[in-house]
Amino acid sequence: MSQLLQHLPAGTRCRIVSVEGDVRHTERVMQLGLVPGVWCTIVRKAPFGGPLELALDDARLGVRPTRELCIYVDA
Amino acid sequence: MAARTIAVVGVPNVGKSTLFNELTGLQQRVGNFPGVTVEPMLGTLRTGGDELTVIDLPGIYGMSAASEDEQLTIDVLRGEHPSIPRPDVIVHVLSADHPSKCFALFAELSTLGLPMVVVATMVDAVKARGGVFDDITLHHSLGVPVVPVVGSKGLGLGELRDALWSNAATLPNPVDVGAASVEERSAWARAMLDEVVVRGREDTTTKWLDRVMLHPVGGALVFLIVMTLFFQSIFTWAQPLMDGIDVLTAKISDAAAQLISNDLLRSFVVRGLIGGVGSILVFLPQIIILNVLVTILEECGYLARAAFLVDRAMGVFGLQGRSFIPLLGSFACAIPGIMSARIIPSYRDRMATIMATPLMTCSARLPVYTLLISSVVPAITIAGGFSLQAAVMVGLYVLGALSGLLVALVLKRTMFRGAVVPFMIEFPPYRMPSLRSIGVTMVHRTRDFVTTAGTVILAFSVALWILTELPRTQPDPSMTELQQQQYQLDNSYAADLGRTLQPIFAPLGFDWRITLGVLSSYAARETFVSAMGQIYAADVAESDAPLREVLQEQIPLRTGLSILAFYVFALQCISTMAIMKRETGSWKWPTLAFGITFAMAYVASLIVYNVF
Numbered sequence: 001m002s003q004l005l006q007h008l009p010a011g012t013r014c015r016i017v018s019v020e021g022d023v024r025h026t027e028r029v030m031q032l033g034l035v036p037g038v039w040c041t042i043v044r045k046a047p048f049g050g051p052l053e054l055a056l057d058d059a060r061l062g063v064r065p066t067r068e069l070c071i072y073v074d075a
Numbered sequence: 076m077a078a079r080t081i082a083v084v085g086v087p088n089v090g091k092s093t094l095f096n097e098l099t100g101l102q103q104r105v106g107n108f109p110g111v112t113v114e115p116m117l118g119t120l121r122t123g124g125d126e127l128t129v130i131d132l133p134g135i136y137g138m139s140a141a142s143e144d145e146q147l148t149i150d151v152l153r154g155e156h157p158s159i160p161r162p163d164v165i166v167h168v169l170s171a172d173h174p175s176k177c178f179a180l181f182a183e184l185s186t187l188g189l190p191m192v193v194v195a196t197m198v199d200a201v202k203a204r205g206g207v208f209d210d211i212t213l214h215h216s217l218g219v220p221v222v223p224v225v226g227s228k229g230l231g232l233g234e235l236r237d238a239l240w241s242n243a244a245t246l247p248n249p250v251d252v253g254a255a256s257v258e259e260r261s262a263w264a265r266a267m268l269d270e271v272v273v274r275g276r277e278d279t280t281t282k283w284l285d286r287v288m289l290h291p292v293g294g295a296l297v298f299l300i301v302m303t304l305f306f307q308s309i310f311t312w313a314q315p316l317m318d319g320i321d322v323l324t325a326k327i328s329d330a331a332a333q334l335i336s337n338d339l340l341r342s343f344v345v346r347g348l349i350g351g352v353g354s355i356l357v358f359l360p361q362i363i364i365l366n367v368l369v370t371i372l373e374e375c376g377y378l379a380r381a382a383f384l385v386d387r388a389m390g391v392f393g394l395q396g397r398s399f400i401p402l403l404g405s406f407a408c409a410i411p412g413i414m415s416a417r418i419i420p421s422y423r424d425r426m427a428t429i430m431a432t433p434l435m436t437c438s439a440r441l442p443v444y445t446l447l448i449s450s451v452v453p454a455i456t457i458a459g460g461f462s463l464q465a466a467v468m469v470g471l472y473v474l475g476a477l478s479g480l481l482v483a484l485v486l487k488r489t490m491f492r493g494a495v496v497p498f499m500i501e502f503p504p505y506r507m508p509s510l511r512s513i514g515v516t517m518v519h520r521t522r523d524f525v526t527t528a529g530t531v532i533l534a535f536s537v538a539l540w541i542l543t544e545l546p547r548t549q550p551d552p553s554m555t556e557l558q559q560q561q562y563q564l565d566n567s568y569a570a571d572l573g574r575t576l577q578p579i580f581a582p583l584g585f586d587w588r589i590t591l592g593v594l595s596s597y598a599a600r601e602t603f604v605s606a607m608g609q610i611y612a613a614d615v616a617e618s619d620a621p622l623r624e625v626l627q628e629q630i631p632l633r634t635g636l637s638i639l640a641f642y643v644f645a646l647q648c649i650s651t652m653a654i655m656k657r658e659t660g661s662w663k664w665p666t667l668a669f670g671i672t673f674a675m676a677y678v679a680s681l682i683v684y685n686v687f
Contacts, residue, residue, distance in 0.1 A: 024141060025497050027257050028420070031136035032501055033176055035261040047291050050387030051396070051498050058173045058268070060285065060502040062383040062396070069497035 005042070005063075005071040006052060013041045014073035025069040033059045034071060080128045080160055081120070081239060082151065084184065085168035086176050087134030088503035090196040093374070094168055094224065095131040096515040097232055115151065115159060116519070120239065127239060130162060133417075136176060137257065138183045141420040152187055164244045165191045166235075171208040171223070172197040172504065174272060178264035179257070181217065186253040190244035191219045194235060198223040200504070206275030213271045218248030281376075281504045288380045298384050301377065309364050309407060309438070316360035324353030342544050350605065351536025352529075357601070358408070359521065361438045365407035366520045367513060369400075374508035379500050386498050392480040393487030395419070395498045398428040402479070405435035409651045413658050423491035427483040429655060430668055433646040434479030436472045439600040443642050444471055446604050450626035451635025467639075475643050482671060535649055539595055539602065542569040561611075569595070583641065583680040584634040593638070596647045603642075633687035640683040644676035 002017040016036050019026045033056045034040065043053040043060075051064035065071050083098075085091040099118025118129040132151060133144035140146035147156065154161030167184055169177030184191065198208045214221040220243050224231030238244070252259040287293045328345045335341040372378045378400060386396030397419045405412030412432040419425040436444075445468075452464050543564055550562040564570060573591035580590045588611065595606040604622075611625045630638075646652070652665035659665075 021497075022494075024420075025499075027139060028136065028141050029497075029499055030257045030261060031176060031179065032499060033261075035258055037262075043285075044289060046289075046383070046387055048387050050390075051383055051500075053285070053289050053383070053502075055282075058175055058274075060281070062379070062386070062498065062500045062502060064386060064395075064498040066495045066497040068494050 002072040002074050004065070005073050006045075006065050008042055008073065008075055010042050010045050012075055013039060014075045015039050017072045017074050020070045020072070021066075022068040025066075029063065029069060029071065032061055032063075034061070034063070040073075080130065080162045081164045081166055082130045082132055082162035083166045083168060084132055084148065084152065084180075085134060086136050086170075086180055088376075088379075088501060089134075089168050089170040089173075089177065091134060091168045092131060092516075093509050093512045094194060094196065095129065096512040097229060097509070098235070099129050100515060115147065120236065125240070129166075130159065135180065137180060137260075138186075143417040143425070152184075152189075162189065164239070165189050166194055166239070167191055168194045168196060170197045171195045171201045171272065172278070175261070175264045175268045178267045179260045181247070182250045182253045182260045182263055185217075185247040185250045188246070191247050192235070192238050192244045193217060193219055193221045194231075195221060195223045196225075197504075199225050200278075201272070201275060204275030204278065207273035209271040209273075213267075216248070216267065216270065219245050278504055281502075284505050285380070285502065288377070289383060294380070294384050298381060301372070301381070305368055305372075305403075306406065308368065309361055310441075313360035313364055313438075317357050320353065320357050320359070324349060324356070328353075339544075339547060343540060346544065347537045347540030348533075351533045351540075356525075358438060359525070361407050362411070363517055363521055365404065366411070367517050369404060370513050370516050371508050374506070374512070376503045376505045379502050382500055383502070389480075390495075392484040393491075394428060394431075394480070394483055395421075395424055395496060396500065397498070398424060398431075398483075401428050401432060402435055402476075405432040405437060407438050409433050409435065409437055409648065410654050413651070413654050416658070421496040423487065423493050424496055426659065426664070427486045427491050429659065430486055430664065430671075431479035431483040433648070433651055433668055433672060434475050434482060434644065436475040436643070437600075437648075439648065440471075440475075440642055442601045443596070443603045444468055444639065446607070446623065446626070447630075447635050447639050447642075450623045451630055451632050471639060471643050478644060478675065535599065536602075539569075542572065543567050543595075543606075582684070583677070584631075584637045584684040589630075589634070589638060593641065593645075593647075596642075596645075597649070599650075600642065600647050633684050636687055637680040637684040640679040641676045644672050644679055646672040 005014070008014060016034055016038050018036055019030055019034060034054075038056060041055045043055050045052050051062045054061045054063055063071070083091055083095050095116070095118060099120055115133070116131045118131065120127040120129050130151065132148040135145045135148045138149055138152070140149050150156040151159045151161065152165070165184060165187070167177075167181055169181065181193070193213070195208060195210060195213075198210075201208050208223070210221040210223050220238050222231055222235045222238060224235060250263065252263045288297055328349050331349060332341055332345050335344055369378070372381070382396035382399050384396075385399045389395055389398055398416075400418065401412040401416040403412075404415055409432045412435065413429050416425050416428050416432070419428055448464050448467050452467050455463050457463050457466065545568060546566070548563050548566045550559040554562065569591055570587070573587045573594060576594065577585075577587045577590050580593065585593065588607075592603050592606045596603045607626070608622050611622060611629065626635075646669050652669065655665040655668060656662050
């Protein structure tokens with residue numbers, strides 16, 4: 001059952017299922033490495049709904065999804 | 076025949092600018108202000124007897140642009156840029172430490188039909204952690220020369236020069252997925268990574284540092300410390316240099332005054348030219364220090380973390396983490412701030428940020444604040460040891476920053492309304508900045524400031540001279556020199572102008588002298604101090620202490636605070652407006668910014684004058 005990345009707790013390791021929303025944002029986030037099939041770890045969530053710190057195999061990212069950028073993952 | 080133009084291309088944070096600086100050194104011609112690469116810099120590479128032009132292009136992730144700076148790179152690479160010629164060769168800089176997105180970019184670059192050379196950075200970092208980067212396999216797979224370099228140590232640079240010189244760049248092997256979807260390119264890139272890279276141990280330094288730097292509490296503390304040191308060093312390190320420049324300008328003025336016998340010519344050279352050049356140079360120390368600090372923060376990887384930390388807070392004002400970088404720069408000068416706003420991908424966010432920059436307290440306001448606060452605010456301590464004067468100073472900074480953010484918020488709710496833009500940033504590994512690279516950046520930023528902002532300020536300084544020194548008067552020779560100067564000013568065009576516009580400013584408590592001082596600030600704010608000196612006939616050549624005493628008697632507290640309130644808000648800088656026009660492509664935005672800030676300044680002064 002896939003769910004939105006930001007709904008998972010910090011420390012979760014998950015696999016990207018799909019990236020949906022405005023193509024300008026989805027394309028960029030995939031260029032940064034968040035491509036379907038890739039594993040990532042939610043290292044930390046900034047308080048008050050701030051961005052997520054993510055660790056990929058060969059990148060560290062800060063991402064704050066919005067309605068225009070939905071990242072669905074499998075935990 | 077050797078290639079003429081070489082473009083240095085790569086994803087952000089691979090050490091591309093460092094490589095460019097190492098490669099071309101001080102042989103750079105055109106540049107930009109801010110601590111971020113936003114305009115292509117041209118360098119010259121001399122190998123043997125021939126010259127190659129090297130263009131450093133802003134980092135891109137692919138051939139579709141998310142922001143203004145990326146658009147420029149893509150236009151140049153496609154040969155669609157109006158002024159920059161299409162390069163003959165691409166030097167693609169990729170990081171051996173984070174290669175997958177670099178390979179994905181390579182797949183797209185390979186479709187351009189240009190000969191390429193691949194430069195691999197951070198090979199030393201991979202090896203140090205026990206990993207392997209197989210540049211020979213990569214060379215055979217891609218079909219282009221692969222040169223590993225360690226930019227900070229200069230290793231591999233000779234090989235790269237030789238490769239460029241001997242025209243070793245070749246057309247890459249066709250990549251099937253070059254024009255396919257981003258997912259397919261990414262899959263190809265990961266396969267390539269598996270083929271040529273054996274990953275070593277994890278980069279524990281970066282991981283460990285990020286545990287502190289990105290922590291909600293620890294990170295905020297580090298952030299506050301970094302910001303405090305940042306502002307402290309700008310102001311304290313710059314002060315002796317600024318004083319030195321002031322003394323030097325005064326000395327040159329005196330020497331010139333003795334050499335020139337013609338009264339009008341002497342006045343023009345001393346007040347118009349030397350005074351004008353001096354008022355530009357006096358800001359150089361702050362601009363240089365700011366640029367060096369921003370470059371260091373960026374190169375060591377901290378700026379991306381800072382943007383992450385402030386993203387949520389900026390969200391309150393409708394902005395995002397990336398807006399922080401231009402706003403931070405604007406505390407020294409709005410010009411580099413506005414230019415670095417190009418890194419913000421969303422048009423609406425970028426415009427709202429640009430409109431907020433003039434309200435950040437730039438260094439030109441500082442001399443005005445210092446003079447007025449020390450003149451009108453009593454030197455007493457409040458709340459157990461805090462100096463009232465210092466408290467007022469801090470208050471003015473906070474007021475400026477908050478009002479700037481509020482302007483952004485209002486604009487985001489009205490003219491730039493739209494869906495909340497997602498925030499995405501890559502955290503580069505922490506690394507030591509290259510000293511040589513910082514030095515090179517410093518030298519060419521200085522050159523650019525003097526030529527770009529300098530010419531505008533100089534032109535207005537000359538215009539101000541014409542207004543204040545013409546028409547010539549014949550003061551009574553028995554007057555002192557200062558009285559003669561005041562007599563000249565009282566009968567100048569500027570005085571006419573001051574008296575004409577006086578009724579507008581009368582409700583704020585400004586008399587015609589203050590009005591004139593405020594008007595003269597519209598060329599550049601810091602001229603307020605010298606203008607007040609002239610107007611009140613106080614000698615401010617060595618220091619402004621005599622002027623403080625005069626102002627203490629002449630300006631009541633409520634008027635002083637009213638002037639301060641005006642300076643917090645008013646956009647009094649022609650150079651800033653010129654840059655705004657250039658960056659937004661229309662006079663509409665600088666005009667609007669001028670209007671909004673004037674209204675805020677006027678209302679704030681009116682309130683302050685009537686409350687106190």
